[in-house]
Amino acid sequence: MLVTGIKSKPVYAPLRADLGGRYHLMLGMGPGADALLRVLAEIQGSALPALQKTRVLLVPDAGAPLMTVPFDHLGLGLVSLFPDTASLLDAFRLVLGESLMGTRLYVAGPESFIGLAMKIALEFDLNKDEIRAEEVGTPARRVYCIHCRATTENVRTNVVSCAGCARWLLVRDHYSRRLAAYMGVMVDAEAPGELPPIKEVYL
Amino acid sequence: MNDAQTLAVEVAAVEQVTPLIKHFKLASADGGPLPAFSGGSHIIVVMRGAARMHRNPYSLLSSPRELDHYEIGVRRMEESRGGSHFMHDQVRVGSRLEIAHPVNLFALDKIARKHVLIAGGIGITPFLAQLEDLHDGAVPYELHYSVRSPEHAAFLTRLREREGEKVRMYYDSENQAVDFDGLLSKQPLGTHVYVCGPAGLINKVIATAKSCGWPDSHVHWEQFSAPPVGDAFDVFLSRSRLTVHVPHDQSLMESIEAAGVEVPYLCRGGVCGYCQTRVLELDGELKHYDHFLSDAEKAKGNSIMPCVSRARCKSLVLDL
Numbered sequence: 456m457l458v459t460g461i462k463s464k465p466v467y468a469p470l471r472a473d474l475g476g477r478y479h480l481m482l483g484m485g486p487g488a489d490a491l492l493r494v495l496a497e498i499q500g501s502a503l504p505a506l507q508k509t510r511v512l513l514v515p516d517a518g519a520p521l522m523t524v525p526f527d528h529l530g531l532g533l534v535s536l537f538p539d540t541a542s543l544l545d546a547f548r549l550v551l552g553e554s555l556m557g558t559r560l561y562v563a564g565p566e567s568f569i570g571l572a573m574k575i576a577l578e579f580d581l582n583k584d585e586i587r588a589e590e591v592g593t594p595a596r597r598v599y600c601i602h603c604r605a606t607t608e609n610v611r612t613n614v615v616s617c618a619g620c621a622r623w624l625l626v627r628d629h630y631s632r633r634l635a636a637y638m639g640v641m642v643d644a645e646a647p648g649e650l651p652p653i654k655e656v657y658l
Numbered sequence: 659m660n661d662a663q664t665l666a667v668e669v670a671a672v673e674q675v676t677p678l679i680k681h682f683k684l685a686s687a688d689g690g691p692l693p694a695f696s697g698g699s700h701i702i703v704v705m706r707g708a709a710r711m712h713r714n715p716y717s718l719l720s721s722p723r724e725l726d727h728y729e730i731g732v733r734r735m736e737e738s739r740g741g742s743h744f745m746h747d748q749v750r751v752g753s754r755l756e757i758a759h760p761v762n763l764f765a766l767d768k769i770a771r772k773h774v775l776i777a778g779g780i781g782i783t784p785f786l787a788q789l790e791d792l793h794d795g796a797v798p799y800e801l802h803y804s805v806r807s808p809e810h811a812a813f814l815t816r817l818r819e820r821e822g823e824k825v826r827m828y829y830d831s832e833n834q835a836v837d838f839d840g841l842l843s844k845q846p847l848g849t850h851v852y853v854c855g856p857a858g859l860i861n862k863v864i865a866t867a868k869s870c871g872w873p874d875s876h877v878h879w880e881q882f883s884a885p886p887v888g889d890a891f892d893v894f895l896s897r898s899r900l901t902v903h904v905p906h907d908q909s910l911m912e913s914i915e916a917a918g919v920e921v922p923y924l925c926r927g928g929v930c931g932y933c934q935t936r937v938l939e940l941d942g943e944l945k946h947y948d949h950f951l952s953d954a955e956k957a958k959g960n961s962i963m964p965c966v967s968r969a970r971c972k973s974l975v976l977d978l
Contacts, residue, residue, distance in 0.1 A: 477843075477871035556845040557871025580771050580848030584873035 461628040465566070467590040472497040476559030476585075478508040482547060482572050484540065484564030485516045487591040491563055510550065511535070514543050514564075540568055544575060551579045559585055565592035567608070570635035577632060594657045598626050599636035606636055611657045614642050614650060623650055626657075664704055664756040665692070670727055672751055679780060679812045680746055683720075684728045687754060691725040695760035697788030700882070701728065702758035702926055705744045710908070710916070712741035715882045715927045717854075718760060719786035719813070728757075731812060733780040739884060739907060761924045764854065764880040766791060771848030773799040776836065776863055778855020779806070782813060784880060785854065789821065800824065802841070804859070807831035838866040852878045882927025885909035886947055888968045895919055895978040896938055910964040919978055921964055928966035935976050937962055942971020 470490045472479070479498060483491045491511060498509065511534040537543035560581060562572045569588045576586055596610045598617075605619020610626060617624050617639065624639030631638065643649050666687035673681045686692050695718055705712040720729035732745045749755065764784050766773060773792065775785045782803055792799050801821060805811045807829055817825045828834040842851065842863075851872070853863040860879045867877045890906045895914065904913040911921050911933060924930040928948030937944065937960050946956040948963035955961065962969075962976070 475868070475871060475873075551847055554847045556842070556847060556849050556876065558847055559871070580767075580769050582873060582875040584875050 458628070461630075463630040463632075464628045465569075465588075465630055465632075467566075467569070467588050470494050470561055470563055470587055470589040472501070473559045473587065474498070474501050477557035478555065479510070479559050479561065480550065480554065481509070481511045481561040482513075482543065482564070482568075483511065483562075484514045484543075484568045485592050487563030487565075487568075487589070488513055488515065489563075490589045490591055491561060494561055509533075512537065512543050512546055512550070514538070514540060514568075540571065544571055547572065548575055551575065551581075554579075559587070562586070562588040563591050566590050566594055567597045567635075568592075570597060570630075570632075573632060574635040596626060596657055597636040598624060598639040599631065599634050600624055600639050602641055606634070607639065611655045612653050613656045614653045615639065625651075664758055667692075667728070667755050667757055669749055669751055669753045669755065672749065675731070676810045676812045678734050678810065680732050680734070681812075682730050682732065682745070682749065684730070684755065684757065685726065692728055693759055694725060695722055695787075696762050696765055697722055697791045698764035698766065698784045698880075699760035699762040699787070700764075700784070700925065701730070701760050702923075703730070703741075703745070704756040704758070705741060705749075707740060707744050707748070710740065710912070712739075712744055713758075713912075713926055714741040714745075714884075715925050717764075717784040717787070717880075719783040721790040722787055723790065728760075731780060731783045735884065739887070741884075761930070763925060763930050764852070764878065766852070767850045767876075767878070770797060770850040772846060772850070773797060774841065774845060774849060774851045775799060775801045776851065776853040776855070776859070777801070777803045778853075778859040779804075779810065780812065781853075781855030781859070781881075782817075783854075785852070786813060786816070788852075789817075793820070800826065802826045802828065802836050804828035804830065804834075804836060804855075838862055839870065842866050842870045842872065850876045850878060854880045857881060880929060881949065882925060882929060883947055883949070883966045884927075885912070885966045886945075886968070888945055889970050891942075891969050891971050891974065893969070893974045893976055896975050897978055904968065909966065910962075910968055914964060914978065921978065923965055926965045928963055931963070933963055933965050934961050935964055935978060936960065937974070938977050939973065939975035940969070940971060941973045942969055944969050944971075 472494045481491045514537050562569045598607045598610045600617040603620035607618040615624050622641045623643050625642040627638045629638040667684040668687050670685040671683035675681045700715045700717045702713050702715050716730040718728050734746045735742045777785050853860050860881050887907045891904050894901050898919050902913050902917045904910050921933050924932040931950040944959050945968045947966040
């Protein structure tokens with residue numbers, strides 16, 4: 456039923472610093488912070504003044520005391536902490552509005568977080584060669600219902616009931632960068648009520 | 659592209675706009691509209707000279723919205739192999755020419771948030787057409803235009819009429835120069851820079867953009883190389899089973915065409931990559947003059963752009 460090898464499914468790679476950039480803007484969520492620390496260490500070790508122009512926006516792990524995030528000892532300029540993704544993304548949009556050409560964007564966190572950040576980056580015409588992303592954390596998906604256009608968050612199963620119209624949706628690998636979501640298609644349209652086994656696959 | 663696909667045009671007007679640049683207006687020979695194009699496109703003009711044929715690329719500078727004629731600007735090259743001299747000395751109102759359909763290798767980025775246009779000398783021509791697409795004001799833009807001296811500022815009256823003070827002029831004669839670092843280090847995210855002009859200007863913009871951290875995808879440039887002269891050599895075309903002599907002042911592509919073999923092309927200036935040809939055997943060295951192959955590909959030596967590149971060799975076999 457599922458088509459494999461769909462090209463729109465994003466591919467991620469471990470973050471490396473792009474020392475060709477002059478400004479380094481980093482977004483992290485939860486354990487993604489570790490990936491950003493790695494990039495920061497790489498920039499710091501490069502003997503370039505680039506570190507002066509580093510900005511970090513972070514949603515720390517739930518439950519972790521905010522100030523224990525180990526960025527301060529690097530002697531950074533600006534690290535901003537946010538309680539949730541929505542407030543981080545609001546700040547991200549403002550920062551992009553003031554950013555200059557020469558900025559590199561690094562994103563580390565769950566795929567849904569990366570997708571939402573990329574969607575905003577796209578509005579500012581950041582291209583592939585300006586963005587790097589590493590998937591850290593849950594592969595739970597944002598699923599866009601192609602019938603009612605609602606988005607269902609945090610989907611872990613191969614088939615899910617749409618949060619908007621309650622249709623049973625098959626979660627495809629077909630990904631939209633513009634919507635930051637995977638496409639969900641009604642699974643029992645031909646034979647109502649006949650569902651394939653529902654399994655947790657995005658764990 | 660080959661001659662069967664050319665359009666017949668008639669020269670409707672000629673004007674000497676600077677000591678070195680002539681402005682030509684071309685209308686379709688049958689009086690009908692010319693094919694649509696987008697800002698940044700060029701055409702190939704086919705010139706049948708007495709001694710040989712020339713096919714040179716020229717950017718269209720007229721508005722993409724006016725298709726009753728095309729306009730081009732031709733700079734007289736000091737070391738011309740004949741094409742620009744032919745245009746300057748032989749072509750007059752009423753002359754018939756053939757042109758190839760417009761091709762755009764220098765288009766504006768459609769989702770850019772700002773455009774910075776940098777022209778040097780005759781490099782202003784593609785921007786004149788591109789600016790027609792920017793007048794709705796949806797995307798901010800700047801134009802920086804540098805020339806040797808005021809008398810060499812081609813099309814400045816037209817630019818001032820349409821762009822007003824948006825045109826920033828720089829005159830070498832008054833020691834004015836673009837502050838590239840100042841310009842490229844303070845552009846908002848989503849800006850694209852476009853440069854057209856002499857090699858020195860293009861290289862300067864590319865290098866400055868890189869040092870300011872610009873990624874390649876935001877830097878656009880166009881420079882049509884005239885095929886350089888070099889040593890004469892012979893080439894064997896394996897599929898045509900033909901040996902062709904390439905004289906010192908004729909390009910590889912022109913020599914192959916003169917022997918009756920068609921080579922596909924779009925720009926004839928080392929930019930588009932359309933004429934990339936496999937090198938099957940070589941005893942000697944390739945002289946790459948194109949802007950298309952990477953340095954690594956050039957070093958490998960298994961392909962060549964016959965429009966501008968040559969060889970210094972005892973023998974060369976091409977897959978043609």
